Amino acid sequence: MNTTNIEKNKSILVIEPIGMGGELLLKAIRSLGYYTIIATTEYVYNTMLQNFKDMIDDVIYIDFSARESAIETLVDESKRKGVAGVVVAWEFLTDIAAEVAQQLNLCGPDASLSRARRNKYIMYRALSQAQCPRPALQAVLTNVDTINQLPLEELTFPLVVKPAENAASFGVSVLDDDKDLVQAFQNAAQWTHEYPHGIPFSNEILIQEYIPGREFSVEGISVSGQYLPWGVTMKFTTLGKARAETGHIFPAPIDTDLRDEILAVAKQAVIALGITNGISHTEIKLDKQGKPRVIESCSRPAGDYIPRLVELATGENPLAIYARQAVGDLSADFRPAAPKRYSAVQFIRPEVEGTFKSLVIPSRLKNAEVIESRITAPVDSQVKPGSTNIERLGWAIFTANDEQSVLSAMDELSQLTKVGIS
Template sequence: MTTPATTDGLILLIGSGGRDYREYLLAGAAARRPLWLLDAAEPTWQRPHLAGATVVPLLDPERLVPDVEGLVKAAAAVAADHPVAGVFSYDETLVTATAEVAAALGLPGLGVEGADNCRDKHRTRRLLTEAGLLQPRFAHVGTLAEAQAAAGEFGYPVVLKPRGMGASIGVVRATGAAELAAAFAVAEGAGQGGNPAYRGGVLVEEFLDGPEISIDGAVHQGRYTPFFLAHKQVGAAPYFEETGHTVSADEPLLADPELTGMLAAAHRALGLRDGITHTEVKLTARGPAIVEVNGRLGGDLIPYLGKLATGLDPARIAVDVAAGREPELAHRSTATVGIRFAYPPQDGVVREVLLPVAGQLPGLRAAAAIAGPGTLLRLPPRGYIARHAYVIAEAADRAGCLAALDAAEGAVGLRLDPAEPQE
């Protein structure tokens, strides 16, 4: 394991996630400080990056919510034998539990209330609206009749979403009254699969028109600073599947005072103290408006794109703020890097994924299969994130990067057997 640059206390990581999407973060964190993992299974691929590990259930088996009591007890046991400088997680379902552990150990963190303000999308909307920030009109409804009343008041199209899910799961647009019942059923059904604390009811929101971006930023002692900005591509309408992202080191929006001022005000309104956030924003004709604030690094390998584009290591930043230190955020390189996810044309079982080879196409840096042979892929609303491959490309600017991604995605092949219809 690489000798950490800082050794005055280790960092607790709660949950490690999947290797394909998260190992680069473990490696980066371990290069900064010794890393101790709290996870539900003995480490395997994680082991080279760890100073130690504790096997502990992440979820209460009966209620299927984070086992805060067990995690606090396990963290305290580590702290009794080793100096602990901080705690963090990049798992959306563990954000509030991580804040609870930090608070119990007297360590820096987002704050329990701040983390919950991010997890509960209804609370996020309410707090940001009360702070005077541009938000869509919204209503938290429990029945289809209430959804119909809210949509009638706002005007179509509207967006319906669960209160506490991530990755755009269960988020759907209804362009007219005839589509509302089906959209309500999708959002309500998806919400039943998440944390019970955020179940119950659906958010109905005024549709925000305009391009969507996401911003990874650091909060240190309540002061927010953005460090990566990604332009998002979505597909599978009327759903909002995230099909790609591009990150530019010289992104002009990172210096836009309207956007950065709004982001700083939003983080103050949510009461966030020390940690990392991933904020999704629509750039509307009325100004930037927040879609949601997540109390962790972005998914979809966005932090990895940012690392390639700017030279900043997102894991190092996360470790620094978890330990209460002000992070270094100056970009060290200049490039535009993007990712594109390949989705099947229909529901099916994967037989084979064929990939282009890096170096054979202009700008192509990497291509990887996500779904192996035998994997069942179902498109929304029957399933979500039904990806079989991704490609990563680099260019001098965003237009060139998008062109390289188009060519690379077009070179991905898929052999798919049609899936049996769901009952």
């Protein structure tokens, strides 16, 4: 990474730095020396962001549920405060971030396609128009009563039922037959507003082809329309009717031909969705023929500490690159650093329901170096196995020098971790 031309103390607007991605983004911005202004609510600032206040220089309180007035206020306040760049951590606010950046004439993705990056139904149409490989859409429902009008004999199982505008596996079901179709629809429709900002969701529920193969994501940045990926991340998930992520490895331990196929499809999706500038996270699965298909793509940093894995593997922090580009400090000839080793994160999830008492994560592994770990569930809290990414007790991040070592370390960590639930 070329740091010789970084201009210190530029003001950067961070639109809602909650979640894992927000924490890492704030740290990256602080390391660059930029003046950090965040857009959030007073409730979020005093609760979810209380441990990050030393990385925040100024705050703009915003009601994000009122989209147009939120954009107007952020544009006005950004002009008044001399904001030089706009970045976003919270997936649900990528559309607002794109619009604010465009109105300020700052670096960002195409705002006219921002809804296509948030609503999976609109995204499907944009990917279809670009002939990007994707799961087939079998039906779109807006009311549970319309299930009775579906020609069930024309549905192809297994299939996926999911809401058009949620995230983190909320409301997603994989069905082998139609007997649980009504329940799956109800599960998908139960969240009508985003938390914690109360942003209203659309009411579309998608019934899609199920893609059965391995899961990956691609982490990249676009510079003036040129797509520049750091590489491919391998993903691990739970099984059953609902899927939640249990771990990631970067770079994915796959052959170069498959890697290049995945990168090509990710590039196609990013271009179709107007991510002309800024960071992107594209999720991909392999079909029965082993060919990559795009599940979704968005103009945001990856969650689940994936940016940290990229940094450990390449020596380059993708969130710092994202922030530098946003304020105009990224050189035009930038090229992402190549991976030099493997890195992984593994999430510890409860296997039984009960009261969480303890979690012991090994600090040493035979096959890898443990970089850091964290217990995230409060002691004496009630826990149970679940279908989303929030039923986690803790996590560990580790690195290894070769493909076999990182894969062996995943198994070793699982075997050595001790969970106490009563």
